[in-house]
């Protein structure tokens with residue numbers, strides 16, 4: 269008899285559940301005090317990391333001991349759930365979504381075909397309709413799919429665009445985006461069978477936005493050369509700088525040139541819930557498809573992305589499929605089968621972890637949290653603008669602020685010295701382990717970025733971050 273049978277009785281289930289809940293609540297309560305990062309030392313690599321490569325034993329162990337080991341593993345990481353995580357695009361993970369997911373996984377309903385759990389499929393559909401119609405302003409007839417993330421959403425959108433505009437003949441299809449597009453855009457195009465040489469990089473204007481005139485010229489030149497432009501991908505909140513491409517102009521261009529218009533709003537999309545975001549993100553209403561990422565700006569746990577499309581039939585046409593082993597399934601009613609809108613068949617009811625937080629906290633709670641992020645980013649920008657050692661190339665469109673060490677003069681040598689100083693500055697800031705920032709390259713210059721997205725990041729941590737950044741920046745010897 270195993271100590272922990274596969275089917276524990278009520279007493280055992282409660283005991284096991286409490287052990288996990290205690291750990292999770294302790295960890296969550298302590299997030300603000302925990303280090304923002306945990307550097308991987310050679311000892312950790314040879315000790316802890318290697319120990320987790322061990323294969324499972326024949327006989328089971330104690331849950332308490334296993335949880336203690338899990339804590340050790342979880343501690344050896346960037347504290348992505350904490351308030352100091354200002355790197356990349358943070359994804360903080362709501363407690364209520366974790367509870368929803370525990371319920372979801374325990375009930376284990378089938379999410380691939382709507383007739384298997386019709387009310388839960390409707391619940392998921394309500395989340396998608398909210399995103400398509402309320403958040404993005406798409407018309408009736410729009411719909412979409414919850415995915416594992418933004419990359420998967422963009423892949424499905426690219427496949428739908430390709431199917432809709434190119435049919436079976438892919439050889440001459442061309443795609444247009446900028447150097448600041450997330451790499452998932454080019455990856456999706458390649459996975460969708462588009463030649464790497466046919467993925468065009470449209471030049472950007474000095475404010476880092478796609479240049480619509482340059483895009484128009486490229487599309488026309490390609491068409492004149494016998495190619496088949498079929499997809500224009502704009503970004504609403506680039507990963508590097510949070511910049512929003514000129515969506516209304518690009519929507520016009522796509523319509524005039526008869527190409528599919530996709531917006532990658534993995535980072536920016538949910539800022540439309542705020543009035544500032546709604547103004548800055550006008551043009552979503554004109555898109556053929558939009559990538560959203562609830563695991564970024566809706567604070568959901570990782571593994572929660574979304575694609576919304578203007579015409580659900582186009583998504584369906586590109587992904588439909590079935591088999592004789594499914595002949596006993598009832599035909600779908602008012603809710604579409606998610607498996608006929610994307611590549612996956614069996615999966616959980618993904619919408620549950622979004623639905624519960626939306627209904628428990630209400631949409632206004634998310635709106636207010638996102639508004640707070642815009643305020644905090646504006647505050648970071650204003651404060652760092654006053655530090656003479658730093659230069660800030662642009663005002664944030666959303667909640668990402670970029671800055672770097674100001675070069676002594678306009679020469680290449682001074683730029684290189686400043687880049688080296690920026691690199692050291694990032695190390696010193698992150699060395700405090702209260703915040704984690706990341707870096708990128710903007711127009712050839714090494715650039716630091718502060719990305720405020722976590723629902724746990726508030727004024728207190730931003731004040732602390734600014735103290736650290738300004739103190740370290742003022743330590744930089746001026747040339």
Ligand SMILES: Cc1ncc(COP(=O)(O)O)c(C=O)c1O
Nearest residue numbers: 357417418419450452507534535
């Ligand atoms: C603008 C943008 N698009 C797409 C993605 C990819 O999303 P995911 O990591 O969820 O696949 C990211 C990720 O940071 C992003 O910032």
